[in-house]
Amino acid sequence: MQYCDTLIAPRWCVPVEPANVVLTNHAVVINDGRITDLLTLADAREKYQPSAFIEKPDHLLIPGLVNAHTHAAMTLMRGLADDMPLQAWLRKGIWPAEKRWVSAEMVRDGTELAIAEMISGGTTCFSDQYFFPEIVAETAVDLHMRAMVGTPIIEFQTAWAVDTADYLRKASDLVHDPYADHPLVSTCFAPHSINSLSDESFIELRVLADQLDVRTQIHLHESAVEVATAVEETGKRPIDRLRELGLVNASLLAVHAVHLSDSEIELFAESGVSIAHCPHSNLKLASGIAPVAKYRDAGINVAIGTDGAASNNTLDMMSEMRTTALLAKATASDAATIPANVALRMSTLDGATALGLAQEIGSIEPGKWADLTCVDLNRLHSQPVYDPVSQLVYTARADQVTDVWIAGRHQLDNGRLAHIDTDSLLQRSNEWRDRFVASQH
Ligand SMILES: [Zn+2]
Known part of the structure; x- marks a missing residue:
């Protein structure tokens, strides 16, 4: 068994490169911020011991x-x-x-x-x-x-x-x-x-x-x-x-x-x-x-x-x-x-x-940074799913994004921003509105 930081097992995984591929029963392995493996879930269970094992049974995983x-x-x-x-x-x-x-x-x-x-x-x-x-x-x-x-x-x-x-x-x-x-x-x-x-x-x-x-x-x-x-x-x-x-x-x-x-x-x-x-x-x-x-x-x-x-x-x-x-x-x-x-x-x-970053991001390929986005397709307006990419583009809304990783860090965790104080942000936004409004008069 090999240790790894994170193993993500979504219902569908669309790596974008190669094109037109939808993987099921696959897992993405993350180590030190990068994607290190993309393999079948069965193989992943045998090969890896992750610190975090994240199952997403209704979700589509795409590059960020x-x-x-x-x-x-x-x-x-x-x-x-x-x-x-x-x-x-x-x-x-x-x-x-x-x-x-x-x-x-x-x-x-x-x-x-x-x-x-x-x-x-x-x-x-x-x-x-x-x-x-x-x-x-x-x-x-x-x-x-x-x-x-x-x-x-x-x-x-x-x-x-x-x-x-x-x-x-x-x-x-x-x-x-x-x-x-x-x-x-x-x-x-x-x-x-x-x-x-x-x-x-x-x-x-x-x-x-x-x-x-x-x-x-x-x-x-x-x-x-x-x-x-x-x-x-x-x-x-x-x-x-x-x-x-x-x-x-x-x-x-x-x-x-x-x-x-x-x-x-x-x-x-x-x-x-x-x-x-x-x-x-x-x-x-x-x-x-x-x-x-x-x-x-x-x-x-x-x-x-x-x-x-x-x-x-x-x-x-x-x-x-x-x-x-x-x-x-x-x-x-x-x-x-x-x-x-x-x-x-x-x-x-x-x-x-x-952006000149195609060697580093943009697809789910081993060696690239683990910049990943997970979308919940188990919503009324996205069901049933014939083709997850069609559902993503033609039915999904931003609030169906549940999880996001950037360079391997779990930034959005089950819909919650893991490292940003949203209350403080809302308060500061309102303060800026008051300043902008005051200067218009
Ligand atoms: Zn512009």
Whole structure:
């Protein structure tokens, strides 16, 4: 008998890689935070003596969901400015509130609220883009959450930095230490959007990103207005400008990418660019519907993100996964496109690929981190179960997630957040609401 930390025996296990496999009567073995074995339950009983043996007789075990784009701290602005077009939403709703309230304390509380929500809904990794990224990273480490933390890079002064040089310096510091080789947190550069930086600043960013070997994520071709304005002001579509500046490559995560021409789709596929598709945010801000089936058919890696809670308004990857599948069918006029297993892959392994983490997470394979999500399908609206992946994508809700492990730590235990004080979090959230409301008058 071999000792191991944890042995999980679910009713169904979908490893995602290899594709289209549903295992029954299998067990996942965890040791030192990693998946060390995936074998039949009968073999596991003979071979292993676990410290914790967790049976889940009505449950589906999947890789933890990867939220490929969010602004975690914006949970504190959830519902602050709804039903407004993108530009008005930014100029009248979000930016004034941020100018008044963004601080290390706000980012810590907002990020903690976001992480609690994400873990409760089965998300084990998020790609973030917000001010005070060092606080986002610290909070992720404190709560044992996996994150790729994007450092904002813009040209105007905020509470975090004064000018582009200052943003780039702070961004580089964070990459070097202590997150150069951290088990949970990686970093990337996050220029907000195409009009956030001059050509010179983009070139500086690119040189630094190449030197430090970090990825870049940027909101790109989110709305038709963004593209038209860029053409008016510079004579170039944003993607053309980025290509000329040398930033369209396999290190680029293009967030939204709702409006792409056929030649831009081809360019992204050839260059190895990943897209973070955020359907609820695009719907809510009336930005349009990205034709993701077309992108995938062209060979682009498409991940799924929630965007921030101020434009969604939740960080619920289960619903984002379902909406992705449904919208893709309607957009392509083809009910067979983005079937349930593909929607699950986009929410897990393709997300990991977009973040440069496909060797470490995104599937249930020995050697990868034990980032796992367990979903109870024994609910009225998910019964009977013919195909557990279809039930997951088309019927399951976030509150059916019962258990979550991140790097082997049991973070959600029978529906309860094991390491987060939710009472304190609710109280702090309400205090922030009072502050935001007070500043609006
Ligand atoms: Zn965003």
